[in-house]
Amino acid sequence: xxxxxxxxxxxxxxxxxxxxxxxxxxxxxxxxxxxxxxxxxxxxxxxxxxxxxxxxxxxxxxxxxxxxxxxxxxxxxxxxxxxxxxxxxxxxxxxxxxxxxxxxxxxxxxxxxxxxxxxxxxxxxxxxxxxxxxxxxxxxxxxxxxxxxxxxxxxxxxxxxxxxxxxxxxxxxxxxxxxxxxxxxxxxxxxxxxxxxxxxxxxxxxxxxxxxxxxxxxxxxxxxxxxxxxxxxxxxxxxxxxxxxxxxxxxxxxxxxxxxxxxxxxxxxxxxxxxxxxxxxxxxxxxxxxxxxxxxxxxxxxxxxxxxxxxxxxxxxxxxxxxxxxxxxxxxxxxxxxxxxxxxxxxxxxxxxxxx
Amino acid sequence: xxxxxxxxxxxxxxxxxxxxxxxxxxxxxxxxxxxxxxxxxxxxxxxxxxxxxxxxxxxxxxxxxxxxxxxxxxxxxxxxxxxxxxxxxxxxxxxxxxxxxxxxxxxxxxxxxxxxxxxxxxxxxxxxxxxxxxxxxxxxxxxxxxxxxxxxxxxxxxxxxxxxxxxxxxxxxxxxxxxxxxxxxxxxxxxxxxxxxxxxxxxxxxxxxxxxxxxxxxxxxxxxxxxxxxxxxxxxxxxxxxxxxxxxxxxxxxxxxxxxxxxxxxxxxxxxxxxxxxxxxxxxxxxxxxxxxxxxxxxxxxxxxxxxxxxxxxxxxxxxxxxxxxxxxxxxxxxxxxxxxxxxxxxxxxxxxxxx
Numbered sequence: 001x002x003x004x005x006x007x008x009x010x011x012x013x014x015x016x017x018x019x020x021x022x023x024x025x026x027x028x029x030x031x032x033x034x035x036x037x038x039x040x041x042x043x044x045x046x047x048x049x050x051x052x053x054x055x056x057x058x059x060x061x062x063x064x065x066x067x068x069x070x071x072x073x074x075x076x077x078x079x080x081x082x083x084x085x086x087x088x089x090x091x092x093x094x095x096x097x098x099x100x101x102x103x104x105x106x107x108x109x110x111x112x113x114x115x116x117x118x119x120x121x122x123x124x125x126x127x128x129x130x131x132x133x134x135x136x137x138x139x140x141x142x143x144x145x146x147x148x149x150x151x152x153x154x155x156x157x158x159x160x161x162x163x164x165x166x167x168x169x170x171x172x173x174x175x176x177x178x179x180x181x182x183x184x185x186x187x188x189x190x191x192x193x194x195x196x197x198x199x200x201x202x203x204x205x206x207x208x209x210x211x212x213x214x215x216x217x218x219x220x221x222x223x224x225x226x227x228x229x230x231x232x233x234x235x236x237x238x239x240x241x242x243x244x245x246x247x248x249x250x251x252x253x254x255x256x257x258x259x260x261x262x263x264x265x266x267x268x269x270x271x272x273x274x275x276x277x278x279x280x281x282x283x284x285x286x287x288x289x290x291x292x293x294x295x296x297x298x299x300x301x302x303x304x305x306x307x308x309x310x311x312x313x314x315x316x317x318x319x320x321x322x323x324x325x326x327x328x329x330x331x332x333x334x335x336x337x338x339x340x341x342x343x344x345x346x347x348x349x350x351x352x353x354x355x356x
Numbered sequence: 357x358x359x360x361x362x363x364x365x366x367x368x369x370x371x372x373x374x375x376x377x378x379x380x381x382x383x384x385x386x387x388x389x390x391x392x393x394x395x396x397x398x399x400x401x402x403x404x405x406x407x408x409x410x411x412x413x414x415x416x417x418x419x420x421x422x423x424x425x426x427x428x429x430x431x432x433x434x435x436x437x438x439x440x441x442x443x444x445x446x447x448x449x450x451x452x453x454x455x456x457x458x459x460x461x462x463x464x465x466x467x468x469x470x471x472x473x474x475x476x477x478x479x480x481x482x483x484x485x486x487x488x489x490x491x492x493x494x495x496x497x498x499x500x501x502x503x504x505x506x507x508x509x510x511x512x513x514x515x516x517x518x519x520x521x522x523x524x525x526x527x528x529x530x531x532x533x534x535x536x537x538x539x540x541x542x543x544x545x546x547x548x549x550x551x552x553x554x555x556x557x558x559x560x561x562x563x564x565x566x567x568x569x570x571x572x573x574x575x576x577x578x579x580x581x582x583x584x585x586x587x588x589x590x591x592x593x594x595x596x597x598x599x600x601x602x603x604x605x606x607x608x609x610x611x612x613x614x615x616x617x618x619x620x621x622x623x624x625x626x627x628x629x630x631x632x633x634x635x636x637x638x639x640x641x642x643x644x645x646x647x648x649x650x651x652x653x654x655x656x657x658x659x660x661x662x663x664x665x666x667x668x669x670x671x672x673x674x675x676x677x678x679x680x681x682x683x684x685x686x687x688x689x690x691x692x693x694x695x696x697x698x699x700x701x702x703x704x705x706x707x708x709x710x711x712x
Contacts, residue, residue, distance in 0.1 A: 002369060006362045012535055013358060018528040019536060044400055044537070047558070047573040072566055076558055080572055082438075172374040179368055180375065180577030181400070202403070202432055203662065208653050210428055210660040216436055217403040221536030223579060297564050304566040306559065 001230060005179075008226035020201070020219055027225040028184070030232060031168075034151075036161040037186035039193035042220035043200050046147045046169020049183040050077035053143045053165045054112055055214045056195045059083045062111035067097045068300040069318045070116040073169075074145055075301035081214065083111065087302050087313040095257055095273070095321055096123045103131040105313070112141045115163065117149035119296070120175070120242070120270035121258050122159035143167060148270040150175040151239050155266075160186045170220075170228060173331070175242070175268055176235050178224040241332035242269035245339055249274075249328060252343040255353035257325075271296055272330035275354045279326055282352040286328075289345040294327040324354065357586060361535075364582035376557070376575055383581040384540070386588060387524075390507075392517040393542035395549035398576035399556050402503045402525020405539040406433035409499045409521045410468055411570045412551045415439045418467035423453045424656040425674045426472040429525075430501055431657035437570065439467065443658050443669040451613055451629070451677055452479045459487040461669070468497045471519065473505035475652070476531070476598070476626035477614050478515035499523060504626040506531040507595050511622075516542045526576075526584060529687070531598070531624055532591050534580040597688040598625035601695055605630075605684060608699040611709035613681075627652055628686035631710045635682055638708040642684075645701040650683040680710065 008023070015021055024042055032040035043049050050073060054064060060081045066074040068087040078085040088101040096118055106113065113132070115123055125142050132140050142163035146152070149159040150168060160166025168174075170182035187193050195212070198204065203215015243262055246269045250259040254274050261267035273296060276282045283293050300318050301307060328342055346353075364379070371377055380398055388396035399405050406429060410420060416437045422430040424443040434441040444457040452474055462469065469488070471479055481498050488496050498519035502508070505515040506524060516522025524530075526538035543549050551568070554560065559571015599618055602625045606615040610630050617623035629652060632638045639649050656674055657663060684698055702709075 002366065005365050005369065009361050009365055009535075010358065013361065045573045051572075071564055072558065076566060076571065076573075079566075079569070179365075180579055181573065181575055202428065205661075208427055209655045210432060210435075210657075210662050213435070213662050215432065215662075216407075217401045217537065219537055221577065221580070223536055224577070299565045301566075305561075306566050306569050306571075 004230045005227060008223060008230065011226060012222050018222055021222050023222045023226040023229065024220055027229045030229060031184060032186055034232060035158045035166065035186050037166065038188040039190065040184050040186050041193055041196045041200060042184045042225060044183060044218040044220060045181045046167060046171060046183040047073045047077055048218040049167035049169065049185045050074055050114065050143065050145060051080050052196050052199045052218065053167050053185050054078065054083060055081055055199055056192055057112050057141050059111040060214065063109045065102060065105060065110055065113040066301065067116055068302045068315055069095060069297060069321060070118055071297045072301050072304065073147065074114040074116060075307060079306055084310065085301065085307065087315055089315045089317050090321065092317050094121060096121060099127050099131050102128055103135055106132050106135060106140060108136060110140050112143055114143045114145050116145040117152055117159045119258060119273050120149055120152060120268040121261055122149050122152040122154050124154045125162040147174065149268055151235050152268045153266040164189060165192065170224065175239055175270055176228065176231060179227050180224055182220045182224040238332040239268040242330055243267065245330050245334060246272050248339055248343055249346055252346040253350045253353060254328065254346045255355065269330060272328040273325050274328060275324040276326050276352040277354060278352060279324065282326060282349055285349050286345045289341065291342055291345050292329065295325060296327050360586045361583060364579060364586065367582060368578050374578055377578050379578045379582040379585065380576055383585045386585060387540060388542055390588060391514045391522065391542050393522065394544040395546065396540050396542050397549055397552045397556060398540045398581060400539060400574040400576060401537045402523060402527060402539040403429050403433055404574040405523035405525065405541045406430055406470065406499065406501060407436050408552050408555045408574065409523050409541050410434065410439060411437055411555055412548055413468050413497050415467040416570065419465045421458060421461055421466055421469040422657065423472055424658045424671055425451060425653060425677060426474055427653045428657050428660065429503065430470040430472060431663060435662055440666065441657065441663065443671060445671045445673050446677065448673050450477060452477060455483050455487050458484055459491055462488050462491060462496060464492060466496050468499055470499045470501050472501040473508055473515045475614060475629050476505055476508060476624040477617055478505050478508040478510050480510045481518040503530065505624055507591050508624045509622040520545060521548065526580065531595055531626055532584065532587060535583050536580055538576045538580040594688040595624040598686055599623065601686050601690060602628050604695055604699055605702055608702040609706045609709060610684065610702045611711065625686060628684040629681050630684060631680040632682050632708040633710060634708060635680065638682060638705055641705050642701045645697065647698055647701050648685065651681060652683050
C-alpha cells in the first residue's frame with residue numbers, strides 16, 4: 001500500500017489545511033457510517049476518546065464503573081478527569097464485565113459505565129442497561145470502549161453504536177490501526193457530538209476563546225485520517241483473517257477464551273487469548289519454537305499505585321484470569337506457514353491448555 | 357521536499373516500531389542538541405508539553421503565573437491540571453511579560469512561572485529570576501513557553517535552555533512545524549526528563565502498570581518526528597527569511613512591535629505583529645489589496661468563561677495592546693512579489709501605524 005500512503009502525504013502537502021482538514025472530515029464521515037452512528041469526533045488517542053466522552057457526560061469528580069482487566073486505559077481516563085474508577089469483576093468464560101458485578105456496584109452515585117469489548121468480543125449493552133434499571137429504576141450512560149472491537153457486532157448493531165457513546169483507538173496494532181496514535185468517538189446525539197468536538201480543541205467557543213471547562217488539544221492528524229481511510233475498506237476482510245487464524249488455533253487444541261465465537265462474524269478476534277496452567281513454562285516452550293507471546297494484561301487496574309487509595313473491590317475472577325491468560329500471535333499479516341508454526345507449538349504443548 | 361517526506365513514510369513502514377521508535381529517538385537527540393539542553397521529551401502537542409512540564413514540577417492545585425495575551429495555551433494547561441493561573445501584565449514595548457508585574461504577583465504560593473517568548477522574541481529569564489529572588493529570597497521554577505521562538509536566543513542560550521524546562525509546539529505554522537500536531541519538552545535535569553517521559557506514556561512504571569499520578573497518553577508520532585528531522589536543519593535559514601521579511605515591512609513604515617530586534621539573529625520573527633489605530637479600517641484596506649491579516653490574540657485569557665471565577669487581575673497594558681495589534685503575513689515561503697505587495701499596502705496605509 002506504499003503508493004497509497006505516499007498519495008496521502010501528497011494530498012496533505014497540496015492541501016491548505018494541515019489540521020482538522022478534509023481528510024479528517026472524510027474519515028469521520030465514513031467511520032460514522034461504517035459503525036452506524038450519526039457522528040464521529042476524531043481525537044488524538046483512544047485514551048483521550050474515553051476521557052473526552054466521560055467529560056462530556058459530566059463525570060468529573062464522580063464514580064465511573066470500569067473493569068480492572070483491560071490494560072488500564074479506562075481507569076487512567078477516569079483519573080485524568082478526577083473521576084473515581086469503581087472496579088467491576090468479570091465473567092469467567094468471556095472475561096468481559098460481569099453483569100452481576102455491575103448490578104452489585106452501580107449506585108445512584110454512578111455517573112457512567114465503561115463497557116470494554118475486550119479481545120474482539122462485543123458485550124450486549126442491553127443486558128447492562130436492564131440490570132441497572134432493575135436496581136436503580138433508571139439508566140446510567142454507557143460508554144462502549146471499542147479499542148479492541150472495530151467492526152464487532154451485537155445482532156445488527158456494531159460495537160460503538162449500541163450505547164450513547166462509543167470510543168475507539170487507532171493505535172497501530174488495533175483491528176483498524178493508524179501509523180501512529182489516533183482515536184475517535186462516535187455518537188448519534190448531536191449535542192454530545194458538538195460538545196466533544198469542542199472539548200477536543202481547547203473548549204473554544206470561537207477560535208482562541210475557551211468556553212468549555214476541560215477543553216484540551218486532542219486532534220487526529222490529517223495524515224493518520226488519510227491512512228485510516230485507506231485501511232477502513234479492508235477492515236472486514238482483515239477481521240475475517242483474524243477469525244480464521246483463531247479457528248486454526250482452536251482446531252489445534254488451544255483453549256482460546258473466545259473459541260465459541262470464532263465462527264461468528266460478530267466477533268473480530270483482536271487477540272488470541274488462551275488460558276494455560278503453568279504459564280511460565282508454556283511461554284518458555286513456545287518461545288523455543290520461535291513464537292512470541294504476551295499477557296493482556298499482567299496487572300489489574302486496582303493494583304496501580306494511583307488506585308490504591310480507593311475502596312478495595314474484590315475481583316476474584318479478574319485475579320484468577322490474570323494468572324492464567326496468555327496471548328498467541330494473531331494478526332492479518334501472518335503467513336500460512338507462520339500460522340502453522342503456531343499450530344504445531346499448540347499441539348506439542350496441549351497439556352498446558354485448560355478446558356474452556 | 358516531497359521525496360524526503362515519502363522516504364520518512366517508507367522508513368516507518370519498513371520499521372518494526374510505529375510508536376516511540378527510532379525516528380522519535382533521533383529527533384529528540386538532535387533537537388536537544390540544537391537547543392542546547394541535555395534531554396528532549398517529545399509529546400503530542402505544545403499544550404500537552406506545558407501541561408506535562410507543570411505536572412512534573414508539582415503544580416497541581418497550586419498557583420502558576422502566566423500572561424493573558426498569548427492565546428490561552430498556558431492558561432488551558434494550568435486549568436487541565438487543576439492549577440490556578442495568575443495573570444501578569446505585559447511590557448508595552450515588547451508585549452512580553454512585564455518583570456514588575458511578576459514581582460507584584462509572585463508569592464510563596466507560586467509553584468511555577470510560565471514565561472512565553474511571544475512572536476519570536478525570547479525574554480531574558482535571569483531578569484525574572486532576579487526579581488523573584490529579590491522579593492521572596494528564593495527562586496521559583498520557570499517554564500519557558502517557546503511555541504513561537506524555536507531558535508531564538510538570549511546571549512548564547514537558546515530559548516528553552518535558559519530555565520529548568522522549555523516547552524515547544526510543532527503545530528504546522530510554527531517556526532519549526534510538523535505536518536500535524538506535535539510538541540516537545542527540553543530540560544537538562546535528568547530526573548525531570550525521566551519523570552516527563554513517564555507522564556507522556558500513562559505514568560507507566562513498567563508497561564501496563566501506572567505508577568505516576570497524572571500520566572496520560574501524549575506521544576509524538578514517528579512520522580512527525582521524521583518530518584521534523586528533515587525540517588530542523590533548515591530552521592536557522594528559515595528564521596533568517598522571516599527576519600528579512602519583517603525588515604522590509606519596517607522599512608516600508610510598519611510599526612512592528614519587535615522592529616528594533618529585526619537586525620538580530622537572536623530574534624526569530626514568528627509573527628509580524630504591528631500596532632495600528634482604527635484596526636477595522638486598516639484590515640479592510642489591506643484586505644482590498646488581497647492581504648490577509650490576523651489578531652494574535654483577540655481575547656485575553658482572563659476573559660474565558662473558565663477563568664471568570666478567578667480573582668480578577670488588572671491588565672491595562674494587555675487590554676490596550678489587544679485593541680491595537682494586527683498581524684501581517686510573515687512566513688518563509690512568501691515570494692518576493694508577495695512581500696512587495698504587503699510593503700506597498702503598508703506604504704499606502706502608513707497613517708494607521710502607531711509610532712513604536
